[in-house]
Amino acid sequence: AQKITQTQPGMFVQEKEAVTLDCTYDTSDQSYGLFWYKQPSSGEMIFLIYQGSYDEQNATEGRYSLNFQKARKSANLVISASQLGDSAMYFCAMREDDQTGANNLFFGTGTRLTVIP
Amino acid sequence: NAGVTQTPKFQVLKTGQSMTLQCAQDMNHEYMSWYRQDPGMGLRLIHYSVGAGITDQGEVPNGYNVSRSTTEDFPLRLLSAAPSQTSVYFCASSVLRNTDTQYFGPGTRLTVL
Numbered sequence: 544a545q546k547i548t549q550t551q552p553g554m555f556v557q558e559k560e561a562v563t564l565d566c567t568y569d570t571s572d573q574s575y576g577l578f579w580y581k582q583p584s585s586g587e588m589i590f591l592i593y594q595g596s597y598d599e600q601n602a603t604e605g606r607y608s609l610n611f612q613k614a615r616k617s618a619n620l621v622i623s624a625s626q627l628g629d630s631a632m633y634f635c636a637m638r639e640d641d642q643t644g645a646n647n648l649f650f651g652t653g654t655r656l657t658v659i660p
Numbered sequence: 661n662a663g664v665t666q667t668p669k670f671q672v673l674k675t676g677q678s679m680t681l682q683c684a685q686d687m688n689h690e691y692m693s694w695y696r697q698d699p700g701m702g703l704r705l706i707h708y709s710v711g712a713g714i715t716d717q718g719e720v721p722n723g724y725n726v727s728r729s730t731t732e733d734f735p736l737r738l739l740s741a742a743p744s745q746t747s748v749y750f751c752a753s754s755v756l757r758n759t760d761t762q763y764f765g766p767g768t769r770l771t772v773l
Binding site: 547576586587588590593595634636640643644645646647648649650651652653 | 695718719750754757759760761
C-alpha cells in the first residue's frame with residue numbers, strides 16, 4: 544500500500560489566489576513527521592514545511608501552512624497569495640520515527656502546480 | 661560551506677558497466693541517504709546511513725552498493741548497470757531525527773543504454 548498519496552497530478556491557480564495541495568498518508572506508527580518539498584524545473588529539492596505527529600498546532604512558514612488532520616491522516620499544503628515563482632512540482636513526504644533516528648522519507652508522486660498570471 | 665555535493669552531474673553508461681556516484685557533505689551530518697527519482701514519480705530511498713560504518717537498505721536497494729567510511733562521504737556504486745537504473749539520483753544529509761530540511765544535493769542524471 545502507498546504510504547503517501549497525492550491525488551492531484553496537476554493543479555492551476557490564479558496569481559494572488561490561495562491553493563490547497565492534497566496529501567494523505569498511511570502509517571500505524573504513533574511518532575512520525577510530515578514534510579513538503581518543492582521541486583522547480585531546475586530539479587533541486589527545496590524544503591517548505593514540517594509537521595510532527597505530536598504537534599497540536601498546524602505548522603506555518605510564511606505563505607505556506609500545513610493543514611494537519613490526524614484522524615483523517617491528511618497533511619494538505621496551503622499556499623496563500625500564489626506567485627508565478629510557485630509554479631513547480633510539490634511533493635509530500637513522511638518519515639516514520641525509529642530508534643536509530645534515521646530520516647528515511649517516503650514520497651508521494653507529486654502535484655504539478657501552475658500559477659496563471 | 662558547500663552543503664551536499666554530487667558528482668558527476670550527468671553520466672551515460674552502457675549496460676553492464678559499473679560506476680560510482682560520489683556524494684559529500686561538509687555539515688558533519690550523521691545521516692546520509694540516496695534516492696532515485698523516475699519520471700512521474702516521487703523519490704524512492706535506495707540506501708541510507710546513520711553514521712560512519714553503518715549502512716542499511718531502503719526501498720529499492722537491488723543493484724546498488726554503498727559504504728560509509730567517513731562522516732563526509734557516502735558513495736553509491738552501480739555494480740552492473742541496467743536500463744532500469746536510468747534515473748535521477750539524489751544524495752541527502754541531515755542531523756538525526758531532524759524536524760526541518762534534509763539537505764539535498766543537486767542530483768546526478770544517469771542514462772543507461
